[in-house]
Amino acid sequence: IDGVNFNMRIARDIETVPILAAIGVTKAGHRLVLGLQSGDKESASNWREFFKDLKVRGLDPQNVTLGIMDGLPGLEAVFKQEFPSAKVQRCQVHVARNVLAKVPKKLKGEVADDLRSIFYASSRKKAMEFFEQFKKKWKDTIPSAVSCLERSINACLTFFSFPEEEWISLRTTNIIERLNKEFKRRTKPMEIIAGETACYRLLAFISLRMELHWRSNPIGKVRNNLPFLKELAYEKFTQKS
Template identity: 35%
Template sequence: GFYVGGQESANGWREVLKDLYDRGAQEVLLGVFDGLPGLDAAFKEVYPKADVQHCVVHKVRSTFPKIRVQHRTEVIEDLKTVYNAADEELARAAFDTVKAKWSKLYAKEMRSWEEQLPTLLTFYKYPALIKEAIYTSNPIERMNKEIRKRLKPMNSLTNMDAAEKVIYLDVIDYNERFAERVIRGFG
């Protein structure tokens, strides 16, 4: 779908998701999100049986600036033990270790991770072969970055229709380039 809208909100996302549902995307089993407010709730409303996976990469990136410079490398390496664990049980044990180590200095960040842990570790319910495809929303972010990169030098677009045409053509090109690719683990 292609939608032009204002603020990202639960109502806005609900309309987008309902449109996708009405157009045939009715058996969605997993949504991978970067943590936008309202998106999870809207998704669960339209697809109540589906799982939610929060993007681990976004979570790490949002944690990074809140960590003192001298601790950043160590904290990030410790967090990797959580999402790179062999299974969910080991991931939760790794988080307990990280939490015990860093809670005194970074209580708020560790609490945030703990609250989101169930949706950060959803990918463990799925085959290990597809982990890399579902634990992050980076492929979508990459496409958005390419679109922004294309629009930036065109700062003199005459109107919204012109911008929409550029985006539409970029998305068509993107779809054609990736249509035959098989996502690792899904072949």
Template identity: 30%
Template sequence: MGHFLRDLKNRGLTQPELITSDSHQGLKQAIQEEFPGTPWQRCTVHFLRNITNVMPKKGSTAARQLLREIFHTTTPQHAREAKEKFLDFVSEDPRFNHAVEILESGFDDAIQCLMCPAARQKFLKSTNALERLNSELRRRERVVRVFPNVESAFRLIGALLLDANEAYKETNRKVSAFVEAKE
């Protein structure tokens, strides 16, 4: 992974404002080595899944809702308040101890995106959009199966990335217009 990040630096990537990824120890270490000082955001979708997987299935609907509220806030202070609410709710039930441990250990890493403007947080808190894009690239590649040359593969990938970029820009324009209208 360090090689990939070094290659990005060699191609002109300087200091990213934030890097979002899963909580893979080798990846985190490579990010810290190649981009020291860059905040790291733990993917909230995967983090929530890690927590809910150890929660009891029965009788935990309210606790699950309180847990989700932590990551549906737009400021670190609101996230901390929602976390305290969740902890108070489950404090008397030992079935939630492991979930609480996981939450406590990764909470600060999972709210780094809340330091960014609210309109951008949606795009920064999870790796799901990137995973969706990669799936779409693989799906299109399977349809073509055999490319006549490397350039044709690059053209397909480039066209898909341009489409994704346009869709992102349009979504961002709509979000920005909505935020400005509310102010």
């Protein structure tokens, strides 16, 4: 879940209007745009209304197993209230940025390497071991950065609860940020969109095109195909000429 801003003509004025968006992933790994709705993306109450609207339109809360989001204050609590069976994954990119913002320039490279060791560990147990090493190493030098990471570490590692072939897609909000970039790319020549209704129509059209593109690349299915592809490659390159 994420939001993106657009310049719209509202009555006779030009306003910057945020549009909230959510992408869902089916059990088969197919991505679908679940909803688009105007609202302040920094407001937890607007996200609550957005989630309620998704449920009214047919989204079963029991079928929602994970929400991937940035660190907006209050968003995680609202999400858990509306989808009590779901887990929360904090975007590791956003968390890393927040941590590095509290680190002196000369230490950023080393701290960034340590963060990668945590986030890309082979298991949750190993990640927590790296985190404990991170705390011990940096607690006296950059305590605010250590505290920042400590507040989010559990939510950053939720993806370990899911199949390994899905981890690469669950660590960050990259999936929906790619959609937002496509929204901005396609609307950039327009500069100003002629109202909220026109914006919804345009974004719905872009969303449908993206869904068609996603069908050929379901989440979690690439790695499952690797043994088959390796077998084909072996047969191809070991044929007698």
